[in-house]
Structures are given as structure tokens and as C-alpha cells.
Amino acid sequence: xxxxxxxxxxxxxxxxxxxxxxxxxxxxxxxxxxxxxxxxxxxxxxxxxxxxxxxxxxxxxxxxxxxxxxxxxxxxxxxxxxxxxxxxxxxxxxxxxxxxxxxxxxxxxxxxxxxxxxxxxxxxxxxxxxxxxxxxxxxxxxxxxxxxxxxxxxxxxxxxxxxxxxxxxxxxxxxxxxxxxxxxxxxxxxxxxxxxxxxxxxxxxxxxxxxxxxxxxxxxxxxxxxxxxxxxxxxxxxxxxxxxxxxxxxxxxxxxxxxxxxxxxxxxxxxxxxxxxxxxxxxxxxxxxxxxxxxxxxxxxxxxxxxxxxxxxxxxxxxxxxxxxxxxxxxxxxxxxxxxxxxxxxxxxxxxxxxxxxxxxxxxxxxxxxxxxxxxx
Amino acid sequence: xxxxxxxxxxxxxxxxxxxxxxxxxxxxxxxxxxxxxxxxxxxxxxxxxxxxxxxxxxxxxxxxxxxxxxxxxxxxxxxxxxxxxxxxxxxxxxxxxxxxxxxxxxxxxxxxxxxxxxxxxxxxxxxxxxxxxxxxxxxxxxxxxxxxxxxxxxxxxxxxxxxxxxxxxxxxxxxxxxxxxxxxxxxxxxxxxxxxxxxxxxxxxxxxxxxxxxxxxxxxxxxxxxxxxxxxxxxxxxxxxxxxxxxxxxxxxxxxxxxxxxxxxxxxxxxxxxxxxxxxxxxxxxxxxxxxxxxxxxxxxxxxxxxxxxxxxxxxxxxxxxxxxxxxxxxxxxxxxxxxxxxxxxxxxxxxxxxxxxxxxxxxxxxxxxxxxxxxx
Numbered sequence: 216x217x218x219x220x221x222x223x224x225x226x227x228x229x230x231x232x233x234x235x236x237x238x239x240x241x242x243x244x245x246x247x248x249x250x251x252x253x254x255x256x257x258x259x260x261x262x263x264x265x266x267x268x269x270x271x272x273x274x275x276x277x278x279x280x281x282x283x284x285x286x287x288x289x290x291x292x293x294x295x296x297x298x299x300x301x302x303x304x305x306x307x308x309x310x311x312x313x314x315x316x317x318x319x320x321x322x323x324x325x326x327x328x329x330x331x332x333x334x335x336x337x338x339x340x341x342x343x344x345x346x347x348x349x350x351x352x353x354x355x356x357x358x359x360x361x362x363x364x365x366x367x368x369x370x371x372x373x374x375x376x377x378x379x380x381x382x383x384x385x386x387x388x389x390x391x392x393x394x395x396x397x398x399x400x401x402x403x404x405x406x407x408x409x410x411x412x413x414x415x416x417x418x419x420x421x422x423x424x425x426x427x428x429x430x431x432x433x434x435x436x437x438x439x440x441x442x443x444x445x446x447x448x449x450x451x452x453x454x455x456x457x458x459x460x461x462x463x464x465x466x467x468x469x470x471x472x473x474x475x476x477x478x479x480x481x482x483x484x485x486x487x488x489x490x491x492x493x494x495x496x497x498x499x500x501x502x503x504x505x506x507x508x509x510x511x512x513x514x515x516x517x518x519x520x521x522x523x524x525x526x527x528x529x530x531x532x533x534x535x536x537x538x539x540x541x542x543x544x545x546x547x548x549x550x551x552x553x554x555x556x557x558x559x560x561x562x563x564x565x566x567x568x569x570x571x572x573x574x575x576x577x578x579x580x581x582x583x584x585x586x587x588x589x590x591x592x
Numbered sequence: 593x594x595x596x597x598x599x600x601x602x603x604x605x606x607x608x609x610x611x612x613x614x615x616x617x618x619x620x621x622x623x624x625x626x627x628x629x630x631x632x633x634x635x636x637x638x639x640x641x642x643x644x645x646x647x648x649x650x651x652x653x654x655x656x657x658x659x660x661x662x663x664x665x666x667x668x669x670x671x672x673x674x675x676x677x678x679x680x681x682x683x684x685x686x687x688x689x690x691x692x693x694x695x696x697x698x699x700x701x702x703x704x705x706x707x708x709x710x711x712x713x714x715x716x717x718x719x720x721x722x723x724x725x726x727x728x729x730x731x732x733x734x735x736x737x738x739x740x741x742x743x744x745x746x747x748x749x750x751x752x753x754x755x756x757x758x759x760x761x762x763x764x765x766x767x768x769x770x771x772x773x774x775x776x777x778x779x780x781x782x783x784x785x786x787x788x789x790x791x792x793x794x795x796x797x798x799x800x801x802x803x804x805x806x807x808x809x810x811x812x813x814x815x816x817x818x819x820x821x822x823x824x825x826x827x828x829x830x831x832x833x834x835x836x837x838x839x840x841x842x843x844x845x846x847x848x849x850x851x852x853x854x855x856x857x858x859x860x861x862x863x864x865x866x867x868x869x870x871x872x873x874x875x876x877x878x879x880x881x882x883x884x885x886x887x888x889x890x891x892x893x894x895x896x897x898x899x900x901x902x903x904x905x906x907x908x909x910x911x912x913x914x915x916x917x918x919x920x921x922x923x924x925x926x927x928x929x930x931x932x933x934x935x936x937x938x939x940x941x942x943x944x945x946x947x948x949x950x951x952x953x954x955x956x957x958x959x960x961x962x963x964x965x966x967x968x969x
Contacts, residue, residue, distance in 0.1 A: 397835065398835070399826055399829065399830050399835075400826075400829035400830050400832070400833040400834060400835065400852070400854040401821070401824075401826040401829045401830070401854075403835070403852050403854050403855065404817075404821050404829065404854050404855070404858055405821070407817075407852075407854070407855040407858060407859075408814065408817050408818055408821065408858070411810075411813075411814055411817065411859070411862075412789060412792075412814060415789075415792070415793065415810040415811065415814060416792065417794040433788075433792040434792065436788075437785065437788055437789060437792060437814075440781075440784075440785050440788065441785055441818070444778070444781050444782070444785065447778075449776055449777075449778040452776065452777035452778045452781065453776050453777050453778070455777070456777040457777060458774065458775070458776075458777065458780070458885070474879070474882065474883070475777070475780050475784075475882065477777040477778075477780050477781050477784070478780065478781070478784040481781055481784060481785070482784075482788070485788075502851070505851065505852065506851075508835070
């Protein structure tokens with residue numbers, strides 16, 4: 216028995232697909248792997264499966280620990296586990312690293328089957344549609360005809376929406392947290408700045424940095440600083456850092472000076488990220504995010520896309536999220552209501568910004584748990 | 593006679609100060625120059641002088657043209673000239689490049705008097721207080737005991753506020769547009785990302801890029817992209833660019849691809865800026881901005897700082913400005929009202945974001961003109 220709420224030790228598996236996958240771009244992956252974790256037990260009817268979709272920098276490791284000494288559990292451990300919103304006492308949870316990712320699934324730092332060389336920058340651009348198609352093949356692999364729920368936040372929420380709109384008979388419940396029907400010009404601009412930071416790094420080597428035994432850590436670090444800044448709210452940052460001065464400040468203008476704590480915090484976040492994430496993957500993921508538009512395939516009509524869904528829907532936004540503001544979630548809700556789809560919507564009051572969907576905000580956690588408790592298996 | 597509203601040809605002058613200037617940091621400039629333009633005629637009483645303070649990337653060239661073939665006039669030509677808000681038929685306007693600037697005033701790319709070498713990264717950190725002290729010496733140079741008005745937007749507005757609080761007897765009217773009493777953690781974070789972009793450029797050479805016959809253009813370009821993004825509103829960007837695709841898009845992942853128009857626009861803005869601005873100056877200016885706090889010298893009390901002013905005040909904010917939002921201007925206004933200072937406040941409804949103070953927004957232009965018309969000379 217694990218302690219209440221603790222999912223314990225989990226072990227990822229490689230799920231291999233040896234059929235070619237044609238991507239939205241027309242390019243073909245001759246074969247691919249999805250690094251996948253599952254939590255809980257698939258019931259005899261295979262009716263209790265929940266797919267968790269990860270966001271930009273997430274991966275398959277959503278809950279539990281790989282080793283008892285791991286300092287941190289998976290990225291959504293607060294909401295996945297016994298008695299939590301995604302209750303592993305009831306659900307069989309599937310979480311895989313998306314195609315193009317850098318945590319084990321086929322992507323820029325895995326080998327091309329023909330040559331044995333790393334894909335690197337030659338890995339084809341993937342899209343939300345591609346990810347969902349691969350996830351559908353993963354469902355087939357597990358013999359899951361219909362997901363009890365598909366759940367995600369941010370870019371993960373966009374995958375959940377795509378599932379609901381394009382595979383309406385395979386999704387009974389859909390949760391889209393801190394998401395949007397598509398990105399705004401400002402959203403795209405932030406992603407573009409992050410990409411340019413990577414491309415400008417002298418260790419970028421046109422994406423062939425691994426071949427050069429190099430890593431564009433500064434570019435990737437800068438990209439993360441830009442991203443991280445947009446995940447926090449202005450008020451949240453003021454509360455946390457204010458104008459407090461960092462210890463090492465000496466009033467000089469040297470590169471190492473750290474005047475305000477918010478600066479050293481962001482630099483630290485950037486550096487940490489640059490040691491764990493892949494630059495080519497970052498480009499692929501941000502491009503996929505930029506290009507996502509749930510109305511694609513529905514004549515550009517958001518309402519038509521939402522009308523195609525059959526799932527019971529939960530849409531949640533966070534008051535201080537300025538990356539995908541509550542107004543963007545309400546666009547989804549309005550389109551669902553216009554089509555008389557069953558939707559629950561909540562705007563959670565919080566200073567935590569976009570990142571709130573990852574956190575243990577009290578009202579959010581309760582709402583999420585209560586709504587998921589109504590998911591029949 | 594120049595056409596109505598057109599100030600015509602203007603010529604900057606170098607105003608030299610051979611007395612040493614002790615900076616707020618304690619470091620001493622043995623001598624310095626301020627590159628300065630003036631418009632209009634100083635009256636016999638020297639009572640009609642208006643000081644225009646520039647923002648982060650501005651300079652002394654606020655109005656008119658240096659040559660009839662100049663494609664663009666000075667940066668605030670919309671509001672300075674015959675019959676405009678800062679009416680050169682009435683006022684003698686003084687506009688200088690701030691210390692540490694890169695357009696002629698003593699700064700990183702001017703020579704150190706002792707060695708003849710460029711200052712480069714060794715130019716001392718300057719502050720708003722230093723700029724205002726230098727401007728006060730400039731006033732002395734012109735024999736101006738009291739400014740009819742000190743006027744500025746953004747970082748320029750902060751200089752105007754500093755003037756009003758620290759030289760109350762030398763400022764009869766003060767205009768602070770799109771300003772704030774000090775920066776928030778989020779404001780600082782954006783500046784820090786811009787600085788990191790410069791510092792990460794391989795052509796940065798610890799700031800000695802000129803000695804290396806190099807320029808950190810990519811870093812500076814990226815810094816500007818970050819800045820520019822914060823000067824525009826999300827709605828303004830959506831209206832202007834939406835999700836329109838750039839011509840050269842080919843769906844590839846190459847460095848040159850330009851998928852969305854907002855991306856190519858920002859890249860263009862960045863490149864343009866990197867050809868005209870100096871990276872060391874950018875670091876100095878953003879640091880000065882970060883460190884500005886109008887309550888400094890007043891026991892950390894904004895109210896005490898505003899109570900020290902004697903000027904008639906105009907504070908203007910712009911509804912879609914999220915860099916220095918209307919709430920930040922209201923902090924100033926509340927402090928002025930608490931001290932029963934004479935203040936006019938307006939929040940202009942616009943989608944133009946922070947940049948609005950530079951533009952010809954109808955209500956703003958009218959208000960600015962009407963208020964300045966009440967400035968006695």
C-alpha cells in the first residue's frame with residue numbers, strides 16, 4: 216500500500232509503433248516510439264481510461280516517482296493519484312511524451328531508422344493533430360476504444376479539444392484547462408522571441424549542436440525566461456519578488472551582477488531548463504502551439520468545431536492568466552453553448568497566472584475533483 | 593516660413609561641460625557633452641523654456657528634420673512644433689541626449705578624456721537622478737532658472753517627475769505620460785531578458801565589441817523585440833497582424849522561415865534597431881529604468897515625493913498600456929491628491945499600448961495641447 220494520495224514508484228515504458236505515420240505536413244515517420252507511463256488499473260471493460268496530455272515543456276512523467284530518492288514527483292502529481300482529481304483508484308491513466316519531444320519518444324534526439332543518425336533539426340514539424348493521431352494509436356495499443364476522459368492544460372488542453380472535436384466517439388469527457396481556441400499575435404510573438412533566442416545562440420549550429428558536441432544552453436535558457444515570465448502574473452511576481460535586491464548585487468555592470476531577485480530567479484529557471492530540455496524540441500513544440508487552431512477542418516468556424524464534440528466538457532480559466540486569458544476560454548464556452556453542448560465553466564480567482572493549472576489552488580482542485588468524480592467508468 | 597505645424601530643419605549642438613560631474617554611484621565624469629537640440633526662441637525673461645526628456649531608446653532629435661531628405665522627423669514631431677501641444681511659437685524647447693546615450697552625448701561610444709579610448713562597458717552606470725542633474729546644468733548653460741514645463745513619456749516621464757520632486761522651484765509645470773512611480777518585478781523581468789539577450793551574443797565581447805570591430809546585432813535585435821512587444825497591446829497586435837501568414841512561409845523549419853506576419857514584423861523592428869542603437873547604452877538605460885523609484889530620497893514614501901512638488905501636473909495613461917498601466921499612473925495621482933497638489937489626470941482609451949504617448953491619438957493630442965496652452969510663459 217502506498218500512503219494515501221501518493222501514487223508511489225512508476226516506470227515508463229517504450230511503446231513501439233512499426234507502421235509508418237503520415238504527418239499533417241505530408242512527411243512520413245517510418246516508425247516511432249511513445250515513451251509512456253500508466254497509473255492505476257485498466258478495468259475489464261476498458262472503460263476507465265483517462266488520457267493526460269502534456270503542455271509545451273511537459274512529458275510522460277505526470278505523477279509518482281521513478282525512484283524513491285527523486286526530489287520531485289511527476290509534473291501533475293498534485294492532481295493525479297489515489298483520491299485526487301484524476302483518481303487512480305478509479306481510473307487507468309495514460310500519459311505519453313509527445314512526438315518530437317525530448318524525453319524518450321521519437322523526436323530530434325532519437326535516431327533516424329534509415330541512417331542511425333540523430334534526427335536533430337531534420338525532425339519534421341509536428342502538429343496537435345499529429346500528436347492526437349499518435350495518441351489514438353496508443354489507445355488502440357491498449358485496446359481502449361473510448362477514453363473515459365481526455366485531460367490537459369494549456370497546449371495539453373488544446374490536444375484534449377482536438378480529441379473531442381475530431382474523435383467525438385472516442386472521448387466521453389474532455390477537460391481543457393488554461394487553453395485557447397488558437398493563439399493571438401501576441402502569443403505568437405512571445406514564442407517567436409523564444410525561438411530567435413535559440414537560433415541566435417552560437418552553439419545552435421543550425422540545430423546540429425549534438426553532432427558538434429555542443430548545446431545552445433544560453434539560447435534555451437533565454438527562451439525559457441521569456442516563457443516563464445508569461446506563465447506568471449504581474450501581481451504574482453510583485454507579491455513574490457517585489458523590488459527586492461539579490462544578495463550578490465554590487466552595483467557594478469558586470470555580466471554576473473544580480474540586482475533584483477526577480478532577475479536571479481529567472482536566470483536560475485532558465486539555466487535549470489536548459490539542462491533538461493532540447494532546443495530542437497522547443498522549436499517544434501512552440502511551432503505546433505502557434506499553428507494550432509481548433510477551427511481547422513471545420514471551415515474556420517469555432518462553433519462548428521465545438522458542435523462536432525459529443526463529450527461532457529470542463530473548461531477552466533484562471534483570472535490572472537494573461538497568456539491564455541479567461542476571455543479565450545469563454546470563446547470556447549460560448550461556442551459550446553451555441554451548439555448546446557454540455558459544458559461546465561469556471562474562472563478561478565488566483566494570482567498564479569497561467570501556471571495555476573499545475574498548482575494546488577483550493578477552488579480549482581475541488582472543482583476538478585468534483586467534476587472528475589462525475590465521470591462514469 | 594515653414595509650413596504650419598512643421599518645425600523645419602534643425603541642427604543639434606554639442607554643449608560641453610568641463611566641470612567634473614559626480615554621479616549617484618560616486619563615480620566621477622571628469623567632463624561631459626550633451627548633444628542638444630532647441631526649437632523656438634527663448635524669450636527675454638527666459639521664462640518660456642520647456643525641457644523634453646526622452647525615453648529608453650530616444651535621443652535629442654525630438655522634432656524637425658536634420659536634412660530636407662530625411663524620411664522621418666524627430667521622434668516627437670507629432671507633438672512639438674508650431675501650433676502643436678509643445679508649441680514652438682510660444683515655447684523654447686530643449687531636448688538633449690541623456691548621459692550614457694549613443695547619439696552624441698558622453699556615453700559608452702565616446703572617448704574617455706584620460707586615455708582617448710572609448711568608454712565602452714566601462715562607462716559608469718547612470719541614473720535618472722544623474723540625467724536630471726545634467727539637465728539642470730544644461731538649464732544653467734541656457735540661463736534658464738525655471739522651466740515653464742518639463743515633459744516626458746515613459747522613462748522621460750520619470751525624469752519629469754524627478755525634476756518636479758527634487759527641483760520644485762525650477763519646474764512650473766510637469767507632464768508625465770505613460771509613466772510609473774517605479775518598476776514592478778514583471779517590468780524588471782522584461783528588461784532583464786533584453787539584457788541577457790545582449791550578454792549572450794557571441795559578438796558582445798564583454799562590451800568591448802567596438803574594440804573587436806564587432807557588433808552584437810542579434811542580441812540587440814532580440815532585446816528590441818522583447819521591448820517592442822511590451823510597447824504594443826495584445827488587442828492592437830491582433831488587429832494589426834491577427835494570424836496572417838507571411839509571404840515567405842514554406843512550412844519548413846529553417847531559420848529563415850517566417851510563418852506569421854507578427855514574427856517578420858518583430859524581426860524587422862529588431863534588425864532596424866540593432867543598426868542604430870548601442871548595446872552598452874541599452875544596458876545602461878534599462879538599468880536606470882529598473883532602479884528608478886521616485887520615492888527615493890523621500891524615505892520610500894511616494895506621497896512625500898509628490899508632496900515635495902510645486903508644479904502644476906499633468907498625468908496621462910493609456911488604457912491598453914500594460915507596461916506602465918493606468919493603475920501605475922493613478923498611484924502618482926493619488927499621492928498628488930493626498931498632498932493637495934494641482935493635478936490633471938486622463939486615461940486615454942486606445943489600443944495602441946505603451947507606444948500611444950508617441951502617437952497622434954485624437955483625445956490625447958487635444959488634451960495635451962489644451963493643457964500646455966494653459967502653461968504661462
